[in-house]
Every structure is written in structure tokens, then in C-alpha cells.
Amino acid sequence: MREPTSCRPHMPGYxxxxxxxxxxxxxxxxxxxxxxxxxxxxxxxxWPDGRPHAMPVWGVWDDDDVFWFTSAVQSRKAxxxxxxxxxxxxxxxxxxxxxxxGEGEIRTSREEIADVIELVNxxxxxxxxxxxxxxxxxxxxxxxxxxxxxVDADDFTGSPTxxxxx
Numbered sequence: 001m002r003e004p005t006s007c008r009p010h011m012p013g014y015x016x017x018x019x020x021x022x023x024x025x026x027x028x029x030x031x032x033x034x035x036x037x038x039x040x041x042x043x044x045x046x047w048p049d050g051r052p053h054a055m056p057v058w059g060v061w062d063d064d065d066v067f068w069f070t071s072a073v074q075s076r077k078a079x080x081x082x083x084x085x086x087x088x089x090x091x092x093x094x095x096x097x098x099x100x101x102g103e104g105e106i107r108t109s110r111e112e113i114a115d116v117i118e119l120v121n122x123x124x125x126x127x128x129x130x131x132x133x134x135x136x137x138x139x140x141x142x143x144x145x146x147x148x149x150x151v152d153a154d155d156f157t158g159s160p161t162x163x164x165x166x
Contacts, residue, residue, distance in 0.1 A: 004163035004164055006027075006161050006163050006164075007019065007025070007164070008161070009160050011160060016157055021158055022157060022158010023155040026159055026161040031148060031163065032061065032063075034091050034150065035061035035098055035100075036061050037093075038092050039058070040057070040092045041056065041059045041091060041092065042054055042092070043087060043088070044087060044088040045084070045104070046080055046083075046084045046087075053080055055077055057071065058120070065144075066142050068116045068140065069089075069141050070116070070120075070133060078139035081105070087104045087143060088100065095152075096151075096153065097149075097151060100145040101147050102143050102144050102145035102165075104141050104143045104144075105141065105143075106139045107140050110130065112140065112142070113133045116133070117133055146165060147163060148163045149161070149162050
């Protein structure tokens with residue numbers, strides 16, 4: 001687990017206060033709580049012609065600083081990730097959002113898939129087995145964030161934080 005660096009994001013026109021005012025910079029632990037707590041996530045991928053494609057998914061934040069979700073191999077999400085790894089993931093809570101920007105990759109390692117199944121089953125109370133995540137039918141997608149954004153609506157001008165992963 002690595003601690004990302006934090007700073008105030010550039011948000012002209014919103015009256016955002018300096019990083020040492022208001023709530024200050026939100027700690028990364030705040031963002032991780034939001035990522036663990038979110039039941040649904042919005043995943044945005046890119047069509048081959050560059051148009052955005054947004055869909056809700058179940059997903060899990062791994063303490064190794066990666067986000068995992070699964071999708072049918074022939075789904076638009078999986079096809080888009082196979083074509084262009086750039087993607088965005090956002091939590092469902094618009095009052096305390098965390099948005100991850102990074103790159104997705106379809107993973108086929110049985111060990112990684114087994115770890116993701118364990119995380120998904122624990123979070124969602126499911127009982128999926130390795131056969132459910134068969135890589136010939138379902139894509140297990142790992143999103144490595146480059147940077148993340150978070151804000152607490154209770155202090156909109158004093159809490160926006162951008163975290164950067166080295």
C-alpha cells in the first residue's frame with residue numbers, strides 16, 4: 001500500500017480555498033473509506049472512436065491501491081478496455097465522491113481472479129466460484145489509478161483534494 005501525494009485541485013470559478021483553509025486536504029484514508037463503502041460505481045471507458053461510455057458496476061477497492069470489477073468478455077466495457085486502457089471510476093455518493101482516473105487491464109491470472117472473487121463475495125454477500133469468473137466468459141478488470149479526486153459537500157470550498165499516485 002502506498003500513500004499518494006495530495007494537493008488542492010485547480011478548480012477556477014468555484015471559490016476553492018487554499019489547502020490550509022477550510023477542512024484542508026482530505027486524508028487518503030477518507031477516500032479509501034468511500035471506495036470501500038460504495039456499493040455501486042460508475043465506470044467510464046472509451047469507444048474506439050473516442051466517445052465516452054458510462055455504466056454502473058459492482059466493484060471492490062483492493063488495499064493494494066487498485067480497483068477491480070468484472071464484466072462479460074463481450075460487454076462494451078471490456079471491449080473498450082481491451083482497445084484503450086484509459087478509464088474513470090466514480091463512487092455512487094455524490095455528496096462525498098471519489099473519482100479515480102487511470103488505466104484498466106483485463107487480467108486472467110487464476111490467482112488474481114481468486115483474490116477478486118474473495119473480495120467480491122465478502123463485500124456483496126455472494127458465493128461466486130472460480131467458474132463464474134472464467135476468463136473466457138467474464139473479464140476481470142484491474143484499474144490502476146494515476147490520480148484521484150474527492151470532495152466533502154459539507155465543505156465544498158475547503159475540502160477538494162487531488163491525490164496523485166507515483
